[in-house]
Amino acid sequence: MLVKNMSESKIPRELHLKIAKEKHEQLLTIMKELDIDCWIIFARSTMSIPDPIMELVVVGDIVWKSAFIFTLKDSKLTKTALVGNYDVINEEGKAIWDKVIGYKEGITEPFKKYIDEINPKKIALNYSTDDVTSDGLTYGMFMIISEILSDHKKKFTSAEKIIQKLRGRKSKVEIALVTKACELTKEIYANIGSQIKVGMTETEIQRMFHDEMDKLRVVESWQRNSCPTVDAGPDKEIGHAGPRPDGKVQKGHTLHYDFGVKLHGYCSDIQRMFFFGKEEEIPEELIHAFETVHGAITIAAEFIKPGVKGYEVDKIARDYVLERGYEEYGHALGHQVGTKAHDGGALLGPLWEKYRDIPKGLVEENMIFTLELNVKTKNYGYVSLEEDIVVTKEGCKFLIPRQEKFITIE
Amino acid sequence: MLVKNMSESKIPRELHLKIAKEKHEQLLTIMKELDIDCWIIFARSTMSIPDPIMELVVVGDIVWKSAFIFTLKDSKLTKTALVGNYDVINEEGKAIWDKVIGYKEGITEPFKKYIDEINPKKIALNYSTDDVTSDGLTYGMFMIISEILSDHKKKFTSAEKIIQKLRGRKSKVEIALVTKACELTKEIYANIGSQIKVGMTETEIQRMFHDEMDKLRVVESWQRNSCPTVDAGPDKEIGHAGPRPDGKVQKGHTLHYDFGVKLHGYCSDIQRMFFFGKEEEIPEELIHAFETVHGAITIAAEFIKPGVKGYEVDKIARDYVLERGYEEYGHALGHQVGTKAHDGGALLGPLWEKYRDIPKGLVEENMIFTLELNVKTKNYGYVSLEEDIVVTKEGCKFLIPRQEKFITIE
Numbered sequence: 001m002l003v004k005n006m007s008e009s010k011i012p013r014e015l016h017l018k019i020a021k022e023k024h025e026q027l028l029t030i031m032k033e034l035d036i037d038c039w040i041i042f043a044r045s046t047m048s049i050p051d052p053i054m055e056l057v058v059v060g061d062i063v064w065k066s067a068f069i070f071t072l073k074d075s076k077l078t079k080t081a082l083v084g085n086y087d088v089i090n091e092e093g094k095a096i097w098d099k100v101i102g103y104k105e106g107i108t109e110p111f112k113k114y115i116d117e118i119n120p121k122k123i124a125l126n127y128s129t130d131d132v133t134s135d136g137l138t139y140g141m142f143m144i145i146s147e148i149l150s151d152h153k154k155k156f157t158s159a160e161k162i163i164q165k166l167r168g169r170k171s172k173v174e175i176a177l178v179t180k181a182c183e184l185t186k187e188i189y190a191n192i193g194s195q196i197k198v199g200m201t202e203t204e205i206q207r208m209f210h211d212e213m214d215k216l217r218v219v220e221s222w223q224r225n226s227c228p229t230v231d232a233g234p235d236k237e238i239g240h241a242g243p244r245p246d247g248k249v250q251k252g253h254t255l256h257y258d259f260g261v262k263l264h265g266y267c268s269d270i271q272r273m274f275f276f277g278k279e280e281e282i283p284e285e286l287i288h289a290f291e292t293v294h295g296a297i298t299i300a301a302e303f304i305k306p307g308v309k310g311y312e313v314d315k316i317a318r319d320y321v322l323e324r325g326y327e328e329y330g331h332a333l334g335h336q337v338g339t340k341a342h343d344g345g346a347l348l349g350p351l352w353e354k355y356r357d358i359p360k361g362l363v364e365e366n367m368i369f370t371l372e373l374n375v376k377t378k379n380y381g382y383v384s385l386e387e388d389i390v391v392t393k394e395g396c397k398f399l400i401p402r403q404e405k406f407i408t409i410e
Numbered sequence: 411m412l413v414k415n416m417s418e419s420k421i422p423r424e425l426h427l428k429i430a431k432e433k434h435e436q437l438l439t440i441m442k443e444l445d446i447d448c449w450i451i452f453a454r455s456t457m458s459i460p461d462p463i464m465e466l467v468v469v470g471d472i473v474w475k476s477a478f479i480f481t482l483k484d485s486k487l488t489k490t491a492l493v494g495n496y497d498v499i500n501e502e503g504k505a506i507w508d509k510v511i512g513y514k515e516g517i518t519e520p521f522k523k524y525i526d527e528i529n530p531k532k533i534a535l536n537y538s539t540d541d542v543t544s545d546g547l548t549y550g551m552f553m554i555i556s557e558i559l560s561d562h563k564k565k566f567t568s569a570e571k572i573i574q575k576l577r578g579r580k581s582k583v584e585i586a587l588v589t590k591a592c593e594l595t596k597e598i599y600a601n602i603g604s605q606i607k608v609g610m611t612e613t614e615i616q617r618m619f620h621d622e623m624d625k626l627r628v629v630e631s632w633q634r635n636s637c638p639t640v641d642a643g644p645d646k647e648i649g650h651a652g653p654r655p656d657g658k659v660q661k662g663h664t665l666h667y668d669f670g671v672k673l674h675g676y677c678s679d680i681q682r683m684f685f686f687g688k689e690e691e692i693p694e695e696l697i698h699a700f701e702t703v704h705g706a707i708t709i710a711a712e713f714i715k716p717g718v719k720g721y722e723v724d725k726i727a728r729d730y731v732l733e734r735g736y737e738e739y740g741h742a743l744g745h746q747v748g749t750k751a752h753d754g755g756a757l758l759g760p761l762w763e764k765y766r767d768i769p770k771g772l773v774e775e776n777m778i779f780t781l782e783l784n785v786k787t788k789n790y791g792y793v794s795l796e797e798d799i800v801v802t803k804e805g806c807k808f809l810i811p812r813q814e815k816f817i818t819i820e
Contacts, residue, residue: 013635015703020626045542045752047632047633047750047751047752048458048462048543048750048752048754049459049460049461049462049545049546050460051459052459061632061633061754063765065764069513069701084764085740086741090636090652093652102516104740104763105763105764106762106763107763125549127548127549127550127553128550129551129554130550130551130552132454132458132459133455133458134550135459135548135550135551136548137548137549138537138546138547138548138549139537139545139546139547139548139549139551139552140537140538140539140541140544140545141539141545141549142538142549142552143537143539144539158522165675172619222457223457223470224472225423225470226500237499239551242500242503276629278533288591299794302758330495330496330514332494340457340458341457342455342457342458342473344458345676352515352517353515353516354474354475354515354516354517359422404761407741
């Protein structure tokens, strides 16, 4: 049973290989769209430093220096794994490669030979200043591949557009998995809601979440000590901070969580707000703040659709918050969710330096985003909500019912 | 209990921060030795792409672009964390930094200002062509830091020597943790030994290991589907390959495992060989092979001590194997073990292309290495053993008793 528990946090192998096959199929279309005829994932010891895209197109770890080479020629995609001899059996067993080539002493010669023969027009590599999940190539590995493929160095280009489309365009299986993670998150919220009492500390409440996760055999979407964040009362800055052992739930105060679970490798990321007291006791100030956050999510959800740009969606919510008299929130309105809680690619964010060009990315069908923001009240701290949506042909759909008002606990 | 199980695979936070403090103390000596006055760990979203050294000197993940800056001046080490505003509380709570600086919109300005003021002679960054665990800086992040610190770019140098010494010089706490992981590995081997029967498949046997790990609340040292590797009989190539559902244990055959567990974040990595039959039934060919592998480990263990080079230790074992009439093994004789099963730094390996300059590294006191090799027999497949040792002032010590002969199962 323990084994089962632990493995349910990961994608079961058969499902994982199925997703990889779906992604390989998408890749043919994407590489054509982008007019890139060669993409190389160049990695080593991925247990120590994983390249985030490998879980979607390679599946599992490799030890020795390896090159996973996707080449497009005459509308046909060829997929080759060039790996250390000890990794050959593993790669062949996956049945996702057209060719598996092993080497013993060094990758240089077979790698150079293979690329010389193909002689591609472009070579996309996994580096990106803007998008974390497209930046899996380390600088040391970049130096090595620059040396091996020195004759082709001018062809090097960032693979970020390939990776963003590949991660962003969720398959049916992927949407189903994120939705299921959201449903389990909702279930945990409901279970916790019935157990919480005035006087409990943030630390105690977080422990309850962890117990519920273990019961349902799921793991945290991000680092456990801040998943969930638990913010009781008005005195805490909202952030990725751990719970306070002396932060207690009190009557007349709010309670806020930022929480997500991972099931079969796919994440949820949802925030909820509680109020301790009767519904009619909620102060006007809190209601106004809640309606502002809720309203901003509503207009963003009504606006978003394939073809709009990330920063346009953020702006409509941000302007709304400012109009309603609050300070603007200090982060992006929404990020993508997938195998990572922050799944990279197009971001619904403002054009701030730290987001680089990412908010200029296009929203596409089947992308899954969070819609999240907070406003600060004078006397009651922050009010913050977060929902998960999937972009449809015409607009978007909430993956699970959204929060419509404070959940009250007496 | 489930919570406990899962958290025991990780280092408990207090212990983790204690190790970080030990490492910060070592750093003062190391940076003096290497005459490097500034080391910067530059990272973002380490849940997606971790920099392997961060677990030892930073502890925990960060979301926004962050710079962890160690500067040496007048024999004093100053430790500064420059992080996104949402990560400030987390960093301050660790009490391992002299200064925590937060930023909201972008890291460029405060980062540039801080480094301009220090104006170091050298700036060590985490890139390395040779050493995986020193290569945590991605190429995208290298481009960003090159832009921010463009006035200092000529000072950039690889931090691999800092990192190798920091990882390699195990503290007392670290040696105790690896030893404990080895002892639990031994316990699991013993428990499995009493359950195995002729006719079982590799897949069944691997499942038994996973059950034992769960009972002892430890996790695998490397990817679960090949931890342990289980190799029954003569037909399988030794490697990091998964178990075969049709690979059965038979009388007169050998059984081989490569296995390790992680306890509180520290790994073991040990191979053992079994024979199915009575001791007197072990074929001469297998005994000769076992004695060769065992003997090679013995002479390597007798040779190793602080000051020798990695490839010298490998050579003495490799030559012995060749002298005894076998093909040489296709890998290094030993790698370091720590928070990773392959912990980086000096390697006891041959001077092959794939190992680059790593085997030229010096062996130092308190480094923990594996000693491992295999030979191939004509009729019975591979014989392979692996032990874990710690380097002492005068030589080395096996962390747990080594395997002296085939373990027989009738």
